[in-house]
Amino acid sequence: MKIITSSQNKVIKHAKSLQFKKYRDAAGEYLLEGIKLLQEAIKYDADISHIFYHDEVLGNPDIQDIIDTCIERKIPVYEMEEKLFLDISETKTSQGVIAIGKKRDYDMTSLIKQKCFNIVMLEEVQDPGNVGTIIRTADACGFDMAILSKGCADIYSGKTIRSTMGSLFHMPIIPDMDFEHMLGILESVGALTLAAAPHDGMPCYDIRYKDKNAIIVGNESKGLTGAVMDKASLKVNIPMIGRAESLNAGVAASILMYEIMRHRLAR
Template structure:
């Protein structure tokens, strides 16, 4: 049993929680909590840490019985944890690697989100979780978007991070041009939008450009869209949170594709 927060393995976990460089160098990230632990594909689990109290429940003992795991005192686990109320289990998980090609390889029309400098981890996690619910085929992000392996992002995805393909690009413009060459229609929510968002056809290969929370899309990236669309507002609201706007567009796409599928039957 690990009884000190000075233990090397505990220090490794704490470093992975705090530093993106440590995550990048090791190819590992931290997934903490009972629900998300159950979502981890077994082949991606590198190591498991549990608290003394966690093992008092028979069902929880069974959950880790076939896995090599480290047991920590409750105090040490709490010191290591990134949450206010630790549930007593976390895993170090192997990172996955995707290419832009992986994002458009799914059967059926492509359905992508292209994110420019989304900085809030909660927003990024929410976008990925909502994206899985809407059926997106992938997420493309520029290098200044938040680290998807940040523990706050991982928690916000509620497991979707293990199922939604994603890729970072150091040259967002070049990657977007690559998508356009493949015939993917790109839309940007914009004040100069030609149509309300529900007037466009998203049943074909489609991608949505979503910009930074404070500044929106940069002018250069926005110009790459095939069309500007707008989400009409009532009251004094001028714009929506990036995750909310992305969700509106994604679920309209999902609705259109469901209707098209029903018409084909």
């Protein structure tokens, strides 16, 4: 355990830089903030390189447990004054503990060899809350992977991470994928690829789902691109009896994933 007293400390400067995507990408690291997220990260063996706390929270037993576990695992722990700590915090009401995590790399190789799998694919979904909600729901519905195209909200931004509520550590996520190429791979292994379309295609409850399924959800305002729509196996919609024109991307994806889970449990 070390004490940091200067904002010019190189560890603090590095942590602060991770508030920006270009530095997260360059370092392969990201910030984790809050008790619940750090508890989940530790429980699921996320790779943590540093932890920071401010001296006003030492009486909190949850934070003390996090600190003790990190010390046992030989993870460097840094104490600082609250004012200095808040310089690296990304939340309005910080709980007083932040960690630096290392990104994990995943690929499709082992997944596409499985006899059964369910995937959710996000094409240019730009709201961090939607991306985080979809990942969290995919985790809850037992999905095997989330795949994001270029143009999606960064899964390692603070807002997205907090929206996942720890599901970031439970399921594989692959960002920046070429969806046309990915759909070709899924087609080659017999997967059913379902393009979410607000006013077109089959109702989600009439579809005969397969052992291998992929739901594709598009941008909040533009929906899916024509190329992805054309390459998908089917277009799927969520019938509505009210007057709302469409559903939020996170809500729509959640309903479609739940429908697949429901069919899976009924078999």
